[in-house]
Structures are given as C-alpha cells and as structure tokens.
Amino acid sequence: xxxxxxxxxxxxxxxxxxxxxxxxxxxxxxxxxxxxxxxxxxxxxxxxxxxxxxxxxxxxxxxxxxxxxxxxxxxxxxxxxxxxxxxxxxxxxxxxxxxxxxxxxxxxxxxxxxxxxxxxxxxxxxxxxxxxxxxxxxxxxxxxxxxxxxxxxxxxxxxxxxxxxxxxxxxxxxxxxxxxxxxxxxxxxxxxxxxxxxxxxxxxxxxxxxxxxxxxxxxxxxxxxxxxxxxxxxxxxxxxxxxxxxxxxxxxxxxxxxxxxxxxxxxxxxxxxxxxxxxxxxxxxxxxxxxxxxxxxxxxxxxxxxxxxxxxxxxxxxxxxxxxxxxxxxxxxxxxxxxxxxxxxxxxxxxxxxxxxxxxxxxxxxxxxxxxxxxxxxxxxxxxxxxxxxxxxxxxxxxxxxxxxxxxxxxxxxxxxxxxxxxxxxxxxxxxxxxxxxxxxx
Amino acid sequence: xxxxxxxxxxxxxxxxxxxxxxxxxxxxxxxxxxxxxxxxxxxxxxxxxxxxxxxxxxxxxxxxxxxxxxxxxxxxxxxxxxxxxxxxxxxxxxxxxxxxxxxxxxxxxxxxxxxxxxxxxxxxxxxxxxxxxxxxxxxxxxxxxxxxxxxxxxxxxxxxxxxxxxxxxxxxxxxxxxxxxxxxxxxxxxxxxxxxxxxxxxxxxxxxxxxxxxxxxxxxxxxxxxxxxxxxxxxxxxxxxxxxxxxxxxxxxxxxxxxxxxxxxxxxxxxxxxxxxxxxxxxxxxxxxxxxxxxxxxxxxxxxxxxxxxxxxxxxxxxxxxxxxxxxxxxxxxxxxxxxxxxxxxxxxxxxxxxxxxxxxxxxxxxxxxxxxxxxxxxxxxxxxxxxxxxxxxxxxxxxxxxxxxxxxxxxxxxxxxxxxxxxxxxxxxxxxxxxxxxxxx
Ligand SMILES: [K+]
Ligand SMILES: [K+]
Numbered sequence: 001x002x003x004x005x006x007x008x009x010x011x012x013x014x015x016x017x018x019x020x021x022x023x024x025x026x027x028x029x030x031x032x033x034x035x036x037x038x039x040x041x042x043x044x045x046x047x048x049x050x051x052x053x054x055x056x057x058x059x060x061x062x063x064x065x066x067x068x069x070x071x072x073x074x075x076x077x078x079x080x081x082x083x084x085x086x087x088x089x090x091x092x093x094x095x096x097x098x099x100x101x102x103x104x105x106x107x108x109x110x111x112x113x114x115x116x117x118x119x120x121x122x123x124x125x126x127x128x129x130x131x132x133x134x135x136x137x138x139x140x141x142x143x144x145x146x147x148x149x150x151x152x153x154x155x156x157x158x159x160x161x162x163x164x165x166x167x168x169x170x171x172x173x174x175x176x177x178x179x180x181x182x183x184x185x186x187x188x189x190x191x192x193x194x195x196x197x198x199x200x201x202x203x204x205x206x207x208x209x210x211x212x213x214x215x216x217x218x219x220x221x222x223x224x225x226x227x228x229x230x231x232x233x234x235x236x237x238x239x240x241x242x243x244x245x246x247x248x249x250x251x252x253x254x255x256x257x258x259x260x261x262x263x264x265x266x267x268x269x270x271x272x273x274x275x276x277x278x279x280x281x282x283x284x285x286x287x288x289x290x291x292x293x294x295x296x297x298x299x300x301x302x303x304x305x306x307x308x309x310x311x312x313x314x315x316x317x318x319x320x321x322x323x324x325x326x327x328x329x330x331x332x333x334x335x336x337x338x339x340x341x342x343x344x345x346x347x348x349x350x351x352x353x354x355x356x357x358x359x360x361x362x363x364x365x366x367x368x369x370x371x372x373x374x375x376x377x378x379x380x381x382x383x384x385x386x387x388x389x390x391x392x393x394x395x396x397x398x399x400x401x402x403x404x405x406x407x408x409x410x411x412x413x414x415x416x417x418x419x420x421x422x423x424x425x426x427x428x429x430x431x432x433x434x435x436x437x438x439x440x441x442x
Numbered sequence: 443x444x445x446x447x448x449x450x451x452x453x454x455x456x457x458x459x460x461x462x463x464x465x466x467x468x469x470x471x472x473x474x475x476x477x478x479x480x481x482x483x484x485x486x487x488x489x490x491x492x493x494x495x496x497x498x499x500x501x502x503x504x505x506x507x508x509x510x511x512x513x514x515x516x517x518x519x520x521x522x523x524x525x526x527x528x529x530x531x532x533x534x535x536x537x538x539x540x541x542x543x544x545x546x547x548x549x550x551x552x553x554x555x556x557x558x559x560x561x562x563x564x565x566x567x568x569x570x571x572x573x574x575x576x577x578x579x580x581x582x583x584x585x586x587x588x589x590x591x592x593x594x595x596x597x598x599x600x601x602x603x604x605x606x607x608x609x610x611x612x613x614x615x616x617x618x619x620x621x622x623x624x625x626x627x628x629x630x631x632x633x634x635x636x637x638x639x640x641x642x643x644x645x646x647x648x649x650x651x652x653x654x655x656x657x658x659x660x661x662x663x664x665x666x667x668x669x670x671x672x673x674x675x676x677x678x679x680x681x682x683x684x685x686x687x688x689x690x691x692x693x694x695x696x697x698x699x700x701x702x703x704x705x706x707x708x709x710x711x712x713x714x715x716x717x718x719x720x721x722x723x724x725x726x727x728x729x730x731x732x733x734x735x736x737x738x739x740x741x742x743x744x745x746x747x748x749x750x751x752x753x754x755x756x757x758x759x760x761x762x763x764x765x766x767x768x769x770x771x772x773x774x775x776x777x778x779x780x781x782x783x784x785x786x787x788x789x790x791x792x793x794x795x796x797x798x799x800x801x802x803x804x805x806x807x808x809x810x811x812x813x814x815x816x817x818x819x820x821x822x823x824x825x826x827x828x829x830x831x832x833x834x835x836x837x838x839x840x841x842x843x844x845x846x847x848x849x850x851x852x853x854x855x856x857x858x859x860x861x862x863x864x865x866x867x868x869x870x871x872x873x874x875x876x877x878x879x880x881x882x883x884x
Contacts, residue, residue, distance in 0.1 A: 246810075288816050289809040296802065319795055326792065342784070349791035350768065353761055356798050360738065367731040368688075374730050375816040 018415050021084070024055045025411075028080045037073035045400045052407040054080035056414040057307060059174030059277035059389025060380075062396045062403060066177035077175065078167055084414070085171025085202070085307040086134060130206045134170065141166035141198045148190045169198035172307040174277025174389035182268075186280040187261040192268050199276035200236075203302030204228055223335065224314065228303050231313045235300070239270030242293055252285035273297035275308040277389025284376075284392040291379055291392070298386040299355070309387035309413050311348075311355050318348040358416070359385050362409050369401045380406065385413035460857050463526070466497045467853075470522045479515035487842045494849040496522035498856040499749060501616030501719035501831025502822075504838045504845060508619035519617065520609055526856070527613025527644070527749040528576060572648045576612065583608035583640045590632045611640035614749040616719025616831035624710075628722040629703040634710050641718035642678075645744030646670055665777065666756060670745050673755045677742070681712030684735055694727035715739035717750040719831025726818075726834035733821055733834070740828040741797070751829035751855050753790075753797050760790040800858070801827050804851050811843045822848065827855035 028051030031037060033044060046062045053060045054077045065077060142162045150158030161177060168175045176182055185191040201209060211225045218226065244266035247253045254262045268280045273294045286294070301310015321333035322345050333340045359381055366377045376392040383390045384406050398406065470493030473479060475486060488504045495502045496519045511519060584604045592600030603619060610617045618624055627633040643651060653667045660668065686708035689695045696704045710722045715736045728736070743752015763775035764787050775782045801823055808819045818834040825832050826848050840848065 287809070289806055292802070292806045292809060292816070322792065323796060342788070346784070346788055346791065349788065349795050350764065352795050353791050353798075354765060356795075360734070364731055364734045367729070367734060373815070373817070374734070374820075378816075 021055060021411065021415060024080065024083055025051050028052075028055060028076060031076045032069075032073055034072075037070055037076060038068055039070060040068065042068070043400075045403050049403045049407055050077065051080060052410050053389070054173065054175070055084035056309075056387050056410040057081055057085045057171050057173040058384060058387040058410045058413075059168075060384060060391055060395050060406065060410070061175070062398070064179050065175055066179055074164065074177070078164060081171050081173040081175065082167055085167075085173065086130070129210055133206060133209055137198065137201055138166050138170050141170065141194055144194050145191075148194075165195065166198065169195040169276065169278070170202040170307065172199050172202050172276050172302065172387070174199075174272070174275075176278060182278050182280045183282060186265050186268075187257070189264060192264055192280065195278060196268060196271050196276075199278070199307075200232065200271060203274060203276070203306050203308035204232065205303030205306035205308075208303055208306075223340075224304075227314050227317050227335065231317050235274070235297075235313065236267075236271050239273070239293075239297055240267045241270075243270050243290055246287055246290045246293065247281075250285070250287055253281040269294075270297075273386075273388055273390060274313070275301050275310055275386045275388040277383070277387075279390055282393075283379075283390050288375065291375065294390065295379060295382045298382050298388045298390065299359075301386050301388075309385070311351050315348045315351050318345060319352060322348075355385065355416070358409075358412060362405060365405055366402055369399055369405065372397065381409055384409040387413045463497060463853065463857060466522065466525055467493050470494075470497060470518060473518045474511075474515055476514075479512055479518060480510055481512060482510065484510070485842075487845050491845045491849055492519065493522060494852050495831070496615065496617065497526040498751075498829050498852040499523055499527045499613050499615040499717075500826060500829040500852045500855075501610075502826060502833055502837050502848065502852070503617070504840070506621050507617055508621055516606065516619070520606060523613050523615040523617065524609055527609075527615065528572070571652060575648060575651060579640065579643055580608050580612050583612065583636055586636050587633075590636075607637060608640060611637040611718065611720070612644040612749065614641050614644050614718050614744065614829070616641075616714070618720060624720050624722045625724060628707050628710075629699070631706060634706055634722065637720060638710060638713050638718075641720070641749075642674065642713060645716060645718070645748050645750035646674065647745030647748030647750075650745055650748075665782075666746075669756050669759050669777065673759050677716070677739075677755065678709075678713050681715070681735075681739055682709045683712075685712050685732055688729055688732045688735065689723075692727070692729055695723040711736075712739075715828075715830055715832060716755070717743050717752055717828045717830045719825070719829075721832055724835075725821075725832050730817065733817065736832065737821060737824045740824045740830045740832065741801075743828045743830075751827070753793050757790040757793050760787060761794060764790070797827065797858070800851075800854060804847060807847055808844055811841055811847065814839065823851055826851040829855050 025048070029044070029048045032051055033042070033047040035041070042063065049060075049062050050065070052058075065074065069077060142159075145162035145166055146159055149161050152158065153161060164175075164177055167173075174181075178184060182191065182195070205228065208225045208228045211221055212229070215221055221229070240263075244254075244262060247255070247266065247269075248262065249255050254265045257265060265281050268278075269286075269290075272278050274297050283291075283294075299310055300316045301312055302308020304312050304314060317335075318333065318340055321335055321340065325333040333345065359378075362381045362385075363374065363378045366372075366381065367374060370377060372394055376394045379390070379392050380394060380398075382388075387410055395406075467490070471486070471490045474493055475484070475489040477483070484505065491502075491504050492507070494500075507516065507519060584601075587604035587608055588601050591603050594600065595603060606617075606619055609615075616623075620626060624633065624637070647670065650667045650670045653663055654671070657663055663671070682705075686696075686704060689697070689708065689711075690704065691697050696707045699707060707723050710720075711728075711732075714720050716739050725733075725736075741752055742758045743754055744750020746754050746756060759777075760775065760782055763777055763782065767775040775787065801820075804823045804827075805816065805820045808814075808823065809816060812819060814836055818836045821832070821834050822836060822840075824830075829852060837848075
C-alpha cells in the first residue's frame with residue numbers, strides 16, 4: 001500500500017505515534033512536577049520516570065504513588081495510563097470521530113497500525129467499538145470493585161479506589177494506590193479475580209475480544225483469535241502450576257499460606273507478568289528460578305494492539321510452532337488447519353531476536369551505571385521492556401542515569417514492536433537484486 | 443537431495459555424528475576414570491565432565507588438569523580434543539581416505555555437512571587438505587612454542603607443553619597444563635600471539651582458510667570468506683577496545699598493568715571468548731559489564747565447520763545486516779554486492795532464537811539445582827553452549843546434577859547448530875498446503 005509513496009510519507013505514522021507518546025510524557029512530567037501534584041517535592045527525573053511509566057502503562061515507580069501523589073497527581077497519572085493504554089492514535093481518532101470530523105486516509109492508516117487490522121474499511125466504526133468495549137469493561141470492573149470496597153473504605157474512597165484500579169488493570173498499568181501494591185489482597189478472591197480478568201481481557205487485544213463477541217463458535221474465529229485464546233489459557237495454567245511448585249516452600253512468599261491461598265497467589269503471580277504488573281506477593285523475595293521464569297513471561301507479553309507489550313503471545317507461538325515444524329522437516333508451520341506465512345515467521349523471529357539484543361544491551365548499560373547485582377537489573381530491564389512493572393525492589397535505588405535508561409527501555413518496549421511491525425509491512429522488494437552467494441550459518 | 447528418501451535415512455548422518463561424539467565421551471570417561479589416569483581418584487561425574495569438555499573442545503574443568511591428570515590422563519584428554527575438534531566425521535572419513543577405501547555417497551554427505559561445503563565432489567581431496575592444514579598449523583605452533591618454552595622448561599617438558607598447548611589452541615579447546623591457565627603469561631607477547639593466532643585460524647573454519655590460500659585477492663573470495671575475515675577483524679578490534687575501557691581501572695585484572703600489558707591482556711581476553719577459552723586474567727574478577735560483554739562474544743562464537751561453536755559469526759552478521767535492511771525497508775540484506783537468501787536469514791534468526799531459549803532454559807534448571815548467584819551460572823551456561831571454557835570459577839563447586847547439566851549443554855552446543863543446519867537443509871515443502879490466515883505478531 002505504501003510502496004509507491006515517498007519515504008517521508010512512509011515514516012510519518014510511526015513518527016506520529018512516537019511523537020504523541022513523547023508529547024504525552026513531557027506534559028505528564030511537567031504536571032507531576034507541579035507542587036500541587038505531590039505531597040513532598042520530587043525531582044525532575046522522578047517526575048519523568050512516573051510520567052513515562054504511566055504513559056507506557058508500565059507501572060514501575062520510584063516512589064509509592066498512593067502516599068506521594070496528591071489527588072491531582074493521581075488523576076494526572078490515571079489520565080496518562082488511560083491515554084497510553086488505549087493508544088494515542090485510537091484516542092486521537094476517537095476524538096475526531098466523536099467530533100464527527102471526516103477521517104482522512106492518513107489517519108485511517110495509523111489506526112489500522114494500532115489495531116493490527118488488515119483492512120482499511122470500517123475504521124471509525126471499529127474505534128467506536130473499541131471505546132464501547134473499553135468503557136463497558138472498565139465500568140463493569142468499577143461496579144464489581146465498588147461492591148467489594150465501598151463497604152470496607154466508605155463511599156468516596158471505595159468508589160475512587162475502584163475507578164483507579166479498574167483503569168489501571170484494564171490498561172495493564174499495574175499501578176496501585178496501596179503501598180504494598182496488592183500484597184494485602186493475596187487471599188482475597190474478589191480482588192484477584194476481578195483485576196486479573198480485567199488485565200487478561202485488556203491484554204488479549206480489542207480485535208480478539210470483538211471477534212469473540214461477534215462470532216460465537218470457536219470454528220468461526222480467525223487463526224489469530226484462536227491462537228490468542230488457547231495460548232492465553234495454556235500459558236496461564238502452565239505459569240500458575242510452575243510458580244506454585246517453585247514457591248511452594250518459600251516462607252517469604254507463599255510458603256506459610258494455606259493451600260487455597262497458595263493456589264490463588266500462584267495464579268495471580270502467573271498471570272500478572274504478561275503484562276499487568278500488579279503483585280500479591282513480594283517479587284524481590286521470590287526464588288531466582290521464579291524470577292527467571294517470570295522474565296520469560298514478561299518477555300512474551302500479551303496480544304498485538306492490546307494494552308499489553310512484550311514480543312506478543314502470537315509471536316512466541318509462531319516461534320514454538322516453527323521450531324516443531326523444522327524438527328519435523330516441514331517448511332511452513334501450521335495450526336488449526338491454517339498455514340503461517342514465511343513473512344510472519346521472519347517477522348516473529350526478527351522481533352524476538354532484536355528484542356533480546358535490545359534487552360541485553362540495556363542490561364549491559366545498567367551494569368556500567370549501577371552498583372546493583374545483574375539479576376535484579378536484568379529483571380528490571382525485562383519488566384520495563386514488556387511494560388510490566390514488576391520489580392525486585394531496586395527502582396527507587398537506581399541512579400538518575402539508571403532511571404533515564406529505564407525510561408528509554410519503557411518507551412522502546414511500548415513503541416518498538418509496533419514500529420518493527422510497521423517496518424515489515426512497508427517493506428518492498430528492491431527492483432535491482434544482487435546475485436546470491438552461499439553463506440554458511442550455525 | 444534427501445527429499446525422496448525415507449525419514450530413517452534422512453536422520454542417519456545426524457545420528458552418526460551425535461552417536462560418535464557420545465561414544466568418544468563414554469570411552470574418554472572410562473579411560474579418565476582408570477587409576478593410571480589421575481594422581482588422586484576422581485568421581486565418575488568428574489571423569490564424564492572432563493571427557494565431555496575435551497571431546498566438545500570446551501575446556502571447562504572440575505579439577506586442575508595439569509596437577510590432577512597423569513601423563514596418560516593428559517594424553518587421553520589431548521586425543522579427545524584432537525578428535526572432537528577436527529570433528530569425528532572428518533576424522534572417520536580421513537581414516538577411510540588414508541586406507542584408500544572408496545567413500546560411499548552416505549559418507550560423502552556427512553563430510554559435506556561437517557565442512558559446510560555445498561558440492562559433494564572433491565570430498566576426499568578436501569579431507570586430505572583439512573588434515574594437511576591442521577597438522578601444518580599445529581606443527582608450526584609446536585615449533586614456535588618450543589623455541590620459547592624449551593629454553594625455559596628444558597627439552598622434555600618444553601616440547602610436551604608446546605604440543606599440548608598447540609593442539610589445545612588450534613582446536614579451540616582452551617585446556618592448559620598451567621594451574622592458572624595462562625594468567626602467568628599475561629605480559630608474554632610470544633605466547634599470547636602464537637596461541638591466539640592458532641585459535642583464530644582454527645575458529646575461522648577450514649573452508650575459509652583454504653579459500654584464503656587458494657584465492658589470493660579479496661575480490662575472488664566467496665561472500666562467506668569475506669564475511670568471516672572482515673567480521674573476525676572488526677569484532678576482535680571492538681572486543682579489545684571494549685574490554686580495555688571496561689577493565690582499565692579494575693585492580694583485580696589489568697588495573698595495575700603497564701599500558702602495554704593492558705593492551706595485550708585486553709586483546710587476549712577480547713579474542714578468546716569466541717571460542718578458545720584460554721584466559722590471561724582471572725575471569726571471576728572481571729567487572730559485571732565485562733562478563734556480560736564476554737557472554738555476547740561467547741554466544742556469537744566462530745566459523746561454521748571450524749573448531750569453534752556458538753551461533754557462528756556469519757549467523758550474527760546476517761542478523762545485523764537484516765536488522766539494518768529492515769529499518770531501510772529493503773527485503774533482502776546484501777553485503778559486498780551479494781544478496782543473502784531468505785532461507786539463510788530464517789535459518790540465522792531461528793538458530794539465534796532457539797539458542798537463546800535453550801540457554802535460558804538451562805540457566806533456569808541450574809538455579810533449581812545450584813545455590814549460586816544467577817550471573818556466574820548464566821556465564822557458565824553460555825560458556826558451555828559456545829564450548830568456550832571460560833568460567834568465573836564455579837565449575838568445581840557445581841553439584842553432580844549441575845555438572846551433568848553442563849555436560850548436556852556442552853554436547854548441545856557442539857552438535858546443536860550443526861543439527862539445526864542439517865534440519866534446515868533437508869526441509870521440503872509439503873505438497874498439501876493449508877490456507878493462510880492473518881496472524882498479528884509484535
Ligand atoms: K504494566
Ligand atoms: K574452548
């Protein structure tokens with residue numbers, strides 16, 4: 001579609017997406033730096049950090065948001081999360097749609113990017129559906145949480161906490177107003193289930209959720225939706241069981257819990273790394289093996305065009321399928337009676353490889369600037385890249401340079417895979433080809 | 443070539459390669475367990491470990507080879523290194539060639555695999571050339587080292603040490619008879635330069651070295667040879683400069699060295715990770731940043747069909763080129779006026795991705811079995827996978843299960859990339875194709 005256009009116009013949707021996020025981060029930084037935003041003065045770097053973390057829906061924080069931010073500061077953060085989560089593009093086009101302005105082709109195209117949709121038609125309608133879905137789910141979560149929290153905290157605080165955590169959950173931000181995130185709710189099934197359902201649905205991606213509503217039977221679903229739904233169920237079960245086994249005897253996490261609470265906490269810690277970032281047990285107290293396993297989950301992330309980041313679950317599934325196919329000697333991997341195109345395979349492998357090198361590079365940078373062991377640094381980088389927000393507890397101890405590095409990683413993590421996706425789409429075959437020559441690899 | 447044959451016959455070259463290595467390891471284990479092989483009794487696991495480390499030319503050891511092994515034990519180790527380094531296949535076919543037996547098609551095919559050659563013709567000739575090259579280089583190294591070491595250690599010990607280290611270097615084994623590996627030679631230019639030239643040449647691969655000899659001008663070289671030579675030079679310069687900067691002020695490594703010795707030690711530590719494994723400074727004392735950088739070098743490794751392992755330098759270059767091309771919007775990466783085929787790109791990305799997942803999986807396993815920090819465990823796994831042999835010093839402290847895990851990683855690291863390479867070669871397109879369906883990744 002873009003192949004005949006000029007180079008300048010090809011890059012513009014990406015520039016617009018990145019530019020909008022940057023602008024939102026800058027505005028957020030200034031607002032959070034205002035004296036009315038915090039109970040105690042914070043540094044510019046800390047304001048930048050939390051603004052970036054909110055906009056990229058990461059959830060990492062250099063201070064406790066609940067006690068440091070004023071109500072104004074919390075609302076700024078909530079707006080950053082909602083704008084960042086929905087995606088600035090959808091937000092902008094939705095505003096345009098609400099104002100009943102005509103959407104030009106250029107706008108349509110980046111909405112298409114943001115949603116991972118392959119047809120340019122019906123974009124306005126789609127954006128409206130997106131908004132309906134988002135506000136319907138967030139509204140439902142607010143009601144359910146209110147029923148639980150208003151009796152406990154009273155009308156004002158109970159309702160406000162419900163709104164904040166519903167938005168934070170659906171957008172996979174993982175910010176909480178409780179000083180221990182959600183550790184005090186480790187055994188509370190209502191909070192665990194409502195919040196996890198919210199971030200799992202948000203992380204599936206709008207396209208998937210819409211298709212589930214529109215097409216009632218599994219058979220009718222697209223390969224993408226089938227992969228997302230089945231993959232999410234399998235991965236969440238595997239993650240729950242794995243963490244249950246790894247942490248079973250750890251007295252600092254679930255070791256002293258009842259068997260019921262052990263299962264509930266393992267479930268929550270199993271589903272949160274992709275890429276919600278809430279935690280009901282202290283991440284820093286987990287076993288090294290659990291931290292490594294969590295890093296893999298954070299790296300995988302959620303769905304394309306969802307509120308989640310990471311390399312994406314579909315990317316991971318394609319690679320797993322491809323590995324199995326290669327061993328069997330089959331050229332093209334297939335699943336549910338559908339083949340996966342070679343370009344999808346290349347894209348998946350490239351996104352994975354490039355992401356791994358980026359993560360490694362930033363871990364390397366942090367070892368130069370920080371005097372902290374490599375595992376917590378690596379965990380922090382993977383968490384930022386997947387815009388997850390889980391931390392072993394080192395975020396506040398990072399140097400100013402370290403905090404800026406993490407900001408860059410969060411930004412790359414949120415924009416990067418979309419950028420790569422776009423670069424692949426706009427690829428064109430060169431008219432002049434060089435001759436081939438043999439290269440031995442591996 | 444294999445597409446019309448049965449599944450059984452397709453797998454046989456791989457089975458033969460893996461089986462031969464296993465057999466060699468088993469024989470080596472029994473020989474090293476003999477009372478005449480060691481000064482003090484060693485456990486079965488330790489015998490297995492050193493036999494595997496020798497056969498896979500890794501160089502990791504659970505004891506000091508120079509003081510623990512008897513002369514008989516050392517010779518067993520040396521034979522394992524020579525057989526493993528040259529590749530059992532070449533070794534077997536070379537024996538056949540020397541016996542002037544006719545080499546059947548089946549044998550030709552796995553020699554072809556081992557050498558990464560694309561034509562089946564001239565295999566016998568090639569194997570003879572390989573042997574000439576190996577023994578010519580090893581012979582030259584023995585003479586040069588003897589001139590340096592005989593005046594110092596006397597005729598017997600001087601000559602024997604020269605033979606052992608020449609073979610260990612050319613085959614990228616990294617085993618040394620000195621208790622501190624080569625730390626005492628940190629400032630000795632003769633030892634540094636002779637040994638590093640040996641393992642660099644061994645790590646380029648026979649095909650590359652042969653082509654350099656046969657075709658005198660750069661223009662005539664194949665793309666593969668150009669990539670290997672230019673890539674090796676650039677990567678070695680980058681590695682030397684990086685380690686020089688990172689370790690400049692580290693008093694435990696090169697901090698107190700003269701500027702000349704700093705350069706020499708940085709050079710040696712820069713070139714040894716791919717995949718020689720000798721060390722002139724204490725690896726465990728290096729900065730965390732240096733260890734991470736070294737891990738990247740160990741992961742990259744040397745040339746296809748060389749005495750080196752890792753994902754291979756060409757694989758890494760293809761990925762770097764592809765990344766640059768994608769950003770530029772070009773479908774097929776090219777270098778030196780030659781395009782790189784899509785299947786080479788897929789193979790490179792797949793080898794890299796699968797290798798990273800394998801490494802991550804085994805680090806995870808070791809965190810379950812060992813009570814050691816993650817960084818040294820990760821370093822050990824990457825070192826084993828790249829059959830490098832550098833260690834932060836934890837090898838002897840591993841549990842028996844941990845030692846067996848490292849044996850498995852060394853075996854996979856040596857056989858794995860070749861296996862993947864072969865699996866890709868024998869791929870056939872399925873006659874029945876499933877319809878395509880859209881999958882969004884990234
Ligand atoms: K998050
Ligand atoms: K080695």
